[in-house]
Amino acid sequence: MILDFIIGIISAGIPLAAPLLLAGLGEMFNQRAGVFNLGVEGIMLMGAFVGFLVVLTVGSPILGLLAAIAVGALMGLLMAVVTVKFKAQQGISGIGLFMLGWGLSGTLFRVYIGGITSITGIKPFSFPLLGKIPIIGEIFFQNNILVYIAFLLVPISWYVLNKTAWGLKVRAVGTNPQAADTLGIKVERIRFQCIILGSMMAGLAGAYLSIAQTHIFADNITAGRGFIAVALVYFGRWKPAGIMWGTLLFSLAHALQRSIQVYGINFPYEIAVIIPYLLVIVVLALSYKSQLLGPVALGKPFIRGSRE
Amino acid sequence: MSEIISKLEMKKITKKFPGVLACNNIDIYLKSGEILALLGENGAGKTTLMNVLFGLYQPEHGKIFINDKQVIINSPSTAFKYGIGMVHQHFMLVPNLTVVENVALGLIGKRIFKLDLNKVRKRIEEVSKEYGLSVNPNAYIWQLSVGEQQRVELIKVLCLGANLLILDEPTAALTPQETDELIVLLKQMAEKGRSIIFISHKLNEVKAVSNRVCVLRNGSLVYEGKTQKHSVATLAEKMAGREIYMPTLKEKSQANSPILEIKNVFAKGNMGTMALDGLSLTVSKGEIVGIAGVSGNGQKELADVINGISHIERGKILLNSKNIANLAPQQIINKGIGYIPEDRMHEGTIPSFSVKENIIMKDYNKKPLSKKMFLQNSIIEKYSQKLISNFDIKCPDNKTMCASLSGGNVQKVILARELSRKPKMLIAAYPIRGLDLGAAEYVHEQLLEARSENVGILLISEELDELLDICDRIAVIYEGKILEILDRDIATKTKLGLLMAGIKNEKKAI
Numbered sequence A: 001m002i003l004d005f006i007i008g009i010i011s012a013g014i015p016l017a018a019p020l021l022l023a024g025l026g027e028m029f030n031q032r033a034g035v036f037n038l039g040v041e042g043i044m045l046m047g048a049f050v051g052f053l054v055v056l057t058v059g060s061p062i063l064g065l066l067a068a069i070a071v072g073a074l075m076g077l078l079m080a081v082v083t084v085k086f087k088a089q090q091g092i093s094g095i096g097l098f099m100l101g102w103g104l105s106g107t108l109f110r111v112y113i114g115g116i117t118s119i120t121g122i123k124p125f126s127f128p129l130l131g132k133i134p135i136i137g138e139i140f141f142q143n144n145i146l147v148y149i150a151f152l153l154v155p156i157s158w159y160v161l162n163k164t165a166w167g168l169k170v171r172a173v174g175t176n177p178q179a180a181d182t183l184g185i186k187v188e189r190i191r192f193q194c195i196i197l198g199s200m201m202a203g204l205a206g207a208y209l210s211i212a213q214t215h216i217f218a219d220n221i222t223a224g225r226g227f228i229a230v231a232l233v234y235f236g237r238w239k240p241a242g243i244m245w246g247t248l249l250f251s252l253a254h255a256l257q258r259s260i261q262v263y264g265i266n267f268p269y270e271i272a273v274i275i276p277y278l279l280v281i282v283v284l285a286l287s288y289k290s291q292l293l294g295p296v297a298l299g300k301p302f303i304r305g306s307r308e
Numbered sequence B: 001m002s003e004i005i006s007k008l009e010m011k012k013i014t015k016k017f018p019g020v021l022a023c024n025n026i027d028i029y030l031k032s033g034e035i036l037a038l039l040g041e042n043g044a045g046k047t048t049l050m051n052v053l054f055g056l057y058q059p060e061h062g063k064i065f066i067n068d069k070q071v072i073i074n075s076p077s078t079a080f081k082y083g084i085g086m087v088h089q090h091f092m093l094v095p096n097l098t099v100v101e102n103v104a105l106g107l108i109g110k111r112i113f114k115l116d117l118n119k120v121r122k123r124i125e126e127v128s129k130e131y132g133l134s135v136n137p138n139a140y141i142w143q144l145s146v147g148e149q150q151r152v153e154l155i156k157v158l159c160l161g162a163n164l165l166i167l168d169e170p171t172a173a174l175t176p177q178e179t180d181e182l183i184v185l186l187k188q189m190a191e192k193g194r195s196i197i198f199i200s201h202k203l204n205e206v207k208a209v210s211n212r213v214c215v216l217r218n219g220s221l222v223y224e225g226k227t228q229k230h231s232v233a234t235l236a237e238k239m240a241g242r243e244i245y246m247p248t249l250k251e252k253s254q255a256n257s258p259i260l261e262i263k264n265v266f267a268k269g270n271m272g273t274m275a276l277d278g279l280s281l282t283v284s285k286g287e288i289v290g291i292a293g294v295s296g297n298g299q300k301e302l303a304d305v306i307n308g309i310s311h312i313e314r315g316k317i318l319l320n321s322k323n324i325a326n327l328a329p330q331q332i333i334n335k336g337i338g339y340i341p342e343d344r345m346h347e348g349t350i351p352s353f354s355v356k357e358n359i360i361m362k363d364y365n366k367k368p369l370s371k372k373m374f375l376q377n378s379i380i381e382k383y384s385q386k387l388i389s390n391f392d393i394k395c396p397d398n399k400t401m402c403a404s405l406s407g408g409n410v411q412k413v414i415l416a417r418e419l420s421r422k423p424k425m426l427i428a429a430y431p432i433r434g435l436d437l438g439a440a441e442y443v444h445e446q447l448l449e450a451r452s453e454n455v456g457i458l459l460i461s462e463e464l465d466e467l468l469d470i471c472d473r474i475a476v477i478y479e480g481k482i483l484e485i486l487d488r489d490i491a492t493k494t495k496l497g498l499l500m501a502g503i504k505n506e507k508k509a510i
């Protein structure tokens, strides 16, 4: 019984981590390049809605995901133009982007769909043989394809950031853009690329919620996950593995909270729901803070020749 | 590597900033193997002119020629392509990357994937061998000292194949020994056919290193000629446009009623070790006491504890025989201690505040500047205007942000604030660091003036000339203690140098 309970939590927690991981890794690229994108939540909402709409009308989950990524790219482009080209304050612009995504997705949903409609979407599949292994199979080998992609992106992101020429440019641009500029690196171009890449991943994360997780769309379906993803980037000290541990911690807490309700354990539901969020705040407050590791230029627009 | 630059010319370069003509129709040239010193007071336009050459700024007018062909340099990468490299006044290094990664950044260009750090490491090793610039390629920049970072900057430009090197005040943060090493190195590079533009306002260095000088004043080229023909004094005159003489103390003060007494003080530094280790020192009214020492021997902590910025563990600090140790900074200010901090941009002023606001920073809550919580704007206005003219602070108006002033003028803002409060005791930490001679002259005149008004002054400095010029007594600080105090008539550079190295008995050492 207790074992079942634990396995239940872990196997429910892992797929819940996937959208946070996608959005968090995307935000990591943003922040590593020195741009703080608070609009992730809004991008996720738009990704969730557009992905859902495409699957509903065309029937193809792949097309749905691609559409979500495309819409993410567009919103990222908007963010990049506003904050990098026109050097607007990043925090405020991000909140604006969030409001835009939230309002637009909700309105379009009401106009074109209205009520709860469900789609087929993407379903978990069981690996032949591996999926049949007791416990391990249930936890690791019975998920949908996007979960594997999300976790694969952890080492891939690490590699891109630390072992490629582009990754080196990103790290430089986020820490000392003036220095990068004097070495002939196009600071603004790198920032554009990172914002758009991050936003595409946020769009995909949103589509995960509607296409792979719930198979529906509802207003505010993300329920703050975009903001949690931003917090988890800090939690993970801008490192892919750190972010992964953060998302797992959060989503296991989330799964625990759900199980408490499902198993009818006598525990106030209102408190259970806030556990994961509380956990993130506490861990953030307690986590080790070091100036040296972070992108020091985070949040500051780059203006050649400006004096601080 | 790019083509050797046998001749570089900048013709009629004009660059404006809002409200400032930073470069006005400037012509300079440079041949290979030559070291050109670009001289000028703070704000003369040296950095701006070089940023134009390096492609960071686009000039309003003017052309650049390399080997008699006109070139357009509109970005640093174009500058690199022509073999021009620049070591900036503020180092352009990414602290959380390693030395190799910093160099690699300049070499990868448009590449996206391939990052061959081993190749870069080899290149660094070649260059450091050729010029004797040792550095650990795998160290992170934040782990390196300022001198080492300077070396990384040089290695970086050399690895990028620069034939023409621009060095913008490269010695500003170096120790005298590191400076000497750099000068040798630059000469060696010039012998190999590279050309070098060396910016500085330290004239001894300019004399030692350069073949030719160009002097800028207020954005215009006012002199060009061979270095040999000049003495330090004539160069200083060309820079300032007037004769400069550094004021010196005529006679030793006779006053011996102590104002500040530091008795056996122990205090911890940033690292948690005892930075002040039983330090004792007395300053009398109307006396300037210098603190000489290699930086990091407790100078910073000494200034901090006197001003209440950090606490002492044991001992006493008496002002007028009353203990002020471990009081809050505000209380110490009110008791009459003035402070010219080491870091004038972050401790001494709030850069984003106006000159006016910075001037009233210590008295804004006192009459007559404020009454019943309300700032008295018309009084503040008059007061700040008066100080701006008394202290000759050059700023467009009193609402100008301190961040946009030159170092010398920021220092004047601080002097104006501290001296006009009529302190009993003044702590001045490195008050002329980074200032040109004209500004330094002014600061020293003000300190001497305060001395004649019976203010006790503690002057912390790393420049022995400064200490020998204006101090009554010079105390040498070593490992948190005062090793010895010399009267001005017996103090010499040699004696001080030995004491600073911790060698107390001169005869034994020699």
Ligand SMILES: Nc1ncnc2c1ncn2[C@@H]1O[C@H](COP(=O)(O)OP(=O)(O)O)[C@@H](O)[C@H]1O
Binding pocket: A305, A306, A307, B017, B018, B020, B021, B022, B040, B041, B042, B043, B044, B045, B046, B047, B048, B049, B404, B405, B406
């Ligand atoms: N980016 C900038 N924006 C506005 N004014 C500037 C800027 N850079 C320099 N200036 C102004 O141009 C003048 C020349 O500055 P600079 O070239 O830095 O002098 P120097 O290097 O000789 O000390 C100064 O008056 C300075 O305030």
Ligand SMILES: [Mg+2]
Binding pocket: B046, B047, B048, B089, B168
């Ligand atoms: Mg300069």
